[in-house]
Amino acid sequence: MRVVICGGGVIGACTAYFLSRRGVDVVVVERTEVAAAASGKAGGFLALDWCAGTPLDALARRSFVLHTQLPHEVAGNWAYRRMTAYGGFVAGDDALRGTPSALDWLSSGVVIAHRLGTTDTTAIVHPRKFTSAMMNAALAQGAELRRGRVTGIARDADGTTAKGVETDGGVIEADGVVIAIGPWSLLATQWMRLPAVYGQRSPSIVYDTGRDVPADALFLEYEQSSGAISIEVFPRADGSTLITAFSDVAPLPVDPATVTPDQDAIERLQAIAERLSPLFRADRIIARQACFRPLTRDGLPLIGRVPNCEGLYVATGHNVWGILNAPATGEAFAELITEGAARSVDLTPFDPARLPPLDPSLLRAR
Ligand SMILES: Cc1cc2nc3c(=O)[nH]c(=O)nc-3n(C[C@H](O)[C@H](O)[C@H](O)COP(=O)(O)OP(=O)(O)OC[C@H]3O[C@@H](n4cnc5c(N)ncnc54)[C@H](O)[C@@H]3O)c2cc1C
Incomplete structure (x- = not known):
């Protein structure tokens, strides 16, 4: 057959x-x-x-x-590992902004509100x-x-x-x-x-974070004047960390090789990443990219x-x-x-x- x-x-x-x-x-x-x-x-x-x-x-x-x-x-070796997943939010201009984060690799004001998954239930x-x-x-x-x-x-x-x-x-x-x-x-x-x-486009930035970021996946809400957005942070065992946010409905290029990110979305994402942790520095960026997920x-x-x-x-x-x-x-x-x-x-x-x-x-x- x-x-x-x-x-x-x-x-x-x-x-x-x-x-x-x-x-x-x-x-x-x-x-x-x-x-x-x-x-x-x-x-x-x-x-x-x-x-x-x-x-x-x-x-x-x-x-x-x-x-x-x-x-x-x-x-x-595709860097399979178990991890912990946390949910929370990034404090705006309020009293919580100076509060140390519960995870020491994150900046103050990144509030971890709950654990979403343990090494028994989440992996990457x-x-x-x-x-x-x-x-x-x-x-x-x-x-x-x-x-x-x-x-x-x-x-x-x-x-x-x-x-x-x-x-x-x-x-x-x-x-x-x-x-x-x-x-x-x-x-x-x-x-x-x-x-x-349909294809829904999302931008992402990949950082070379080495061993500095532990196996903590993050699902965060970030308040903006235009409303809250969801940010996802995925540190992988090969030392790369992918950060993604914002989905938009953009025309799907007929040729998959020509998919590119929206420059404005990448710049906003980079600014948010820098707010999350000093580890997400511009000189550690290894990819600025976008992809369409099928739905x-x-x-x-x-x-x-x-x-x-x-x-x-x-x-x-x-x-x-x-x-x-x-x-x-x-x-x-x-x-x-x-x-x-x-x-x-x-x-x-x-x-x-x-x-x-x-x-x-x-x-x-x-
Ligand atoms: C930013 C982002 C983060 C995500 N994170 C996660 C996650 O953490 N966990 C998770 O489970 N999922 C995640 N997803 C979803 C996941 O990536 C997709 O659901 C999955 O990759 C879809 O796989 P696929 O094989 O269906 O399609 P694709 O990966 O799109 O593959 C389709 C392939 O078909 C080829 N092709 C197209 N047209 C033709 C043609 N005419 N002839 C021959 N070949 C053709 C393309 O070149 C391509 O290689 C994420 C998606 C995005 C965008």
Whole structure:
């Protein structure tokens, strides 16, 4: 059995790993490079139970367990570590501004109000290193990685069965096709009946903080005259710390390689980072970047069979939890494709058929 996976982000890489582990002949087609988009620029934060009470809970719990196991099964070092997560706020011009922070690496006035997660429930990976390691493990199991842009689905004569993908380098024949091109899945609505997938852009700055910042993830509210914003701080075991805030809805560039941050957003983020800790100095910045996370109308991913076409599957829309939920997505996909149904998690809440398909003429009209 041969399966083509479109997209070399974390979802494509994990699906390639679990499928090739079952002996499936896998070809991954990636337009730019592995982890070129959000999967290389995310925070990498993982939580066991932060999706409790939502349809994502089982997927997140299974993924968290797989994230603990994968470092023992897969070659490479992607800086997996357990961490503590805290919530709080940055004091404005009030009496709290001079109060020493409960965490000694933070500036005074950064108020830690509660602990959100412990080393039993929260962890982190370096997302680009994790995605690359999963892809490399898939390649070691016989998968193939091809650089190319997927432009359509090859079908049988009556159009009801996928026979492979059309790319800018020709047709790649296969028995199954998985669409995992993140927010660019919006373009795939021209090739198949698929609900809309949107891209939400976030800027981030990565600092080289070495061992100076401990394993404390932060989720902070920052009061501004225009209203409160949420800031997230993710120190990783390789000595890099990613800080992100602000999301905006910007046009998604057709070419993933041309995603750039808004300069004004980066400057505001840098000013906030400098308010958080003297460790976030300008001379320690190693990346100013932006990425688009894929999301759907109801906030849940699309994971499963594409309606009305045998052999066609989609896995996208993982929103803020794509790095966390990639392993269980890949594992469930391998079961679905090779056994006909997912056993490890129930994919019913993520059935692509639950949402109406986007009218492709709307996209062409843009
Ligand atoms: C600032 C930020 C912080 C985040 N932090 C976290 C976090 O802490 N924890 C967490 O779990 N998640 C986090 N996320 C979310 C996570 O990054 C995403 O959900 C996840 O990376 C999506 O992975 P993907 O594989 O679906 O898509 P992508 O990473 O976008 O990968 C899609 C791939 O498809 C390729 N492609 C596109 N079009 C084509 C085509 N036509 N043919 C072939 N290839 C194509 C692209 O080049 C790209 O490599 C964060 C996201 C952002 C933006």
